[in-house]
Amino acid sequence: MNTLHAPRTRALLDRLFAAAEHDDVAEVSPIDFAAASAQERADAVASVYMPVSATGGDLLYALVRGARPETVVEFGTSFGISTLYLAAAVADNGTGHAYGSELSATKLAAARANLDEAGLGAHATLLPGDARESLAGVPGPIGLVLLDGWKDLCLPVLRLLEPKLAPGALVVADDTTFESMGDYLAYVRDPANGYVTVAFPVEDGMEISCWT
Template sequence: MNTLSAPRTVAVLDRLYAAAAESARRGPTPTAKPIPEMNAAEKADALEQAYMPLSPEGGRLLYALTRSARPTTVVEFGMSYGISTLHLAAAVADNGIGQVYTTELSATKVAAARATFAEAGLDQHVTVLAGDALDTLATVDGPIGLVLLDGWKDLYVPVLRKIENRLAPGALVVADNTDFESVGDYLAHVRDPANGYVSIALPIAEGMEVSCRA
C-alpha cells in the first residue's frame, strides 16, 4: 500500500504545492519590524500566509524513512500548512502503526492544516500541538522514533535537546534547510560524535541532514 501515491493524497499535495508556489511568487508580507528581530510568536503571525514547504524530494525521503523505521511516535517541529505532515502521516497510515505529533504556533495554519488532514483522510494519524513547541513537546511520551525539524532554524538545537532523552535507540532526526547559515549550531551538535549521533548531509533542495541516534 502506498497512500502517498493515492489519488486523494496526490490531489491535496498538488493543491498545497501550487498554493505554496503562488505564495512564493507574491513574496513576503511587509512587516513593521524586521523578521530576524521578532520573537517566535511575532514571526508566526507575520508569516501566517507563507507556506515554507518541504520539497517534493524531501517529502518522498521522509515517507521512505518513516516506512522503513516504523516509528510508533513521530515528532515534527514546524507544521506550517501541513505538506511535510501529510508525507509523515501517509507513511504512518501505511505502516499500520504510529502517530504523528506536529507543532505549530500560527493559529491560522493550525486551522487550515487540520482541515487539510481531514480532506486527505489522514487526520486520525495526526495530533496537532498548537502553541510554542518548547512547551507543547513536553506532553509527548517516548520513545520517539523519528523527528523532523523544519521550524525556526535557531530553535533546532533547543527543540532537539527538549526531546533528546525520549529518543529511541536508533531514532532518526531529519533536519531541513541545512544550507542556511542559521543551522550551523545544529549541524555542529549532530556531527560531533560525543553527542551520540551518526549524521550525513544530503543534497536535497536547500540541504537536509539525516542523523541516527546511535
Template sequence: MTALLTEPINGILDRLHTASLRDDDLDIAPLPSGASAQQRADALASAYMPVSTQGGRLLYSLARSARPQTIVEFGTSYGISTLYLAAAVLDNGAGRVVTTELSAAKVAAARANLAEAGVAPLVDVLAGDARQTLSTIDERIGLVLLDGWKDLYLPVLRLLEPRLAPGALVIGDDSSFATVQPYLDYVRDPANGYLSVNFPVEDGMELSCRIDS
C-alpha cells in the same frame, strides 16, 4: 499502491505544492531585529514554506523504512510535510505523528488539510510554542523532523533527546541555511551521540541517527 500516490492524498499534496509557489510573491513587512518566534509566525501566517516534493518523498521513504511508532514534527505550517509522514504511518499500519505549530491560522489550515486527506486520526496537531507543547510527549520517539524556525532546531532537539529511542532518526530540513549551523555543529560532533550525514535534496536535509541513547 501507496497512499502517497493515490487519492485523496496525492491530489491534496499537488494542490498545496502549487499554492506554495505563491510564497515568493507575498508582500511581507520586515520584522524588527529580535522579533519573537510568535511575531515571526504571525507575520508569515500566509506563507506555506513547504518541504519540496522530493524532500517529502524522502521523508515518506524514511518513515516507511524505520516504521517508528511515534513521529514528532517541529513546524507544521499548512501540513504538507505532515501529510508525507502521515501517509507513511497509514501505509505502515501503525504509529502516529505529533506535530506542533505556533501560528493559529496555520494550525486550523493544517487540521483541515489532514481531515480532507483522511489521516487526521493519525496526527495530533499541537498549537503553541514547541518548547512547551513537545514537553508533554512521554513515549519513545522514533523519528523527528525539524522544520520550524531554524534557530530553535537545537533547543527543540535537546528538549526531545531524553525520549529518543536508540537508533532514532532526526531530520533537520534546510540544512544549507546559515542559521542551522549551531544545530549542525551539535549533531555532527560524535560526542553528542549522533552519526550524521547531509542529504542533497532541495535546500538540504541533515540525517542524524541517535547512536547513544
C-alpha cells in the same frame, strides 16, 4: 499500500505545492525578524507555506515506512505538507502516530483541514503553541523527528526531545544550507553528542542523523 498515490492525497499535495510556488515574501508583515519572538515571526508569515520539497517529502515517507516508529514528531507544521507525508507513512505502516507543532493559529487550522481532507486526521495530532512547551508532553520513545521550524530553535527543540529518543531514532533537519543552522549542524556532527549524521542533497539541504 502507498497512500501518497491515493487520488485525494495526490490531488491535495499537488494543489498545496502549486500554492506554495506563489509564496511571496513581500506579503510578510514588516518586522525585525532578528529581534522578534517566535510567535511574532509566525504571525508575520501566516500566509507563507515554506514547505519541504516534494523530494524531501518522499524521503520522509520512505524513512517512516522503513523505520516504523511508534512516535513521529514534527517541529514546524506550517500548512501541513510535510505532515501529510508523515501521516501517510504512519497510516500505511498500520502502527504509530505523528505529532506536529505550529505557532500560527491560521496555519494550524489549515493543516488540520488538509489532514482531514486526505483522510489522515486520525494519524496525526497537531499541537498549538511554542514547540518547546507543546512537544514536552509527547510520549516516548520517539523514533523519528523532523525539524523544520525556526532554525534558531531546531537545536533547543532537539535537546528537549533527546531524553525520549529511541535507540537508533532518526532526526531529519530541513533547510540545512541556511546560515542559521550552523549551531545545529555543529552539534549533530560532533560524535561526542551521540549522532551519526549525513548531509542529504535535496532542495535547501537536509541533515539525516541517527541517535546512537
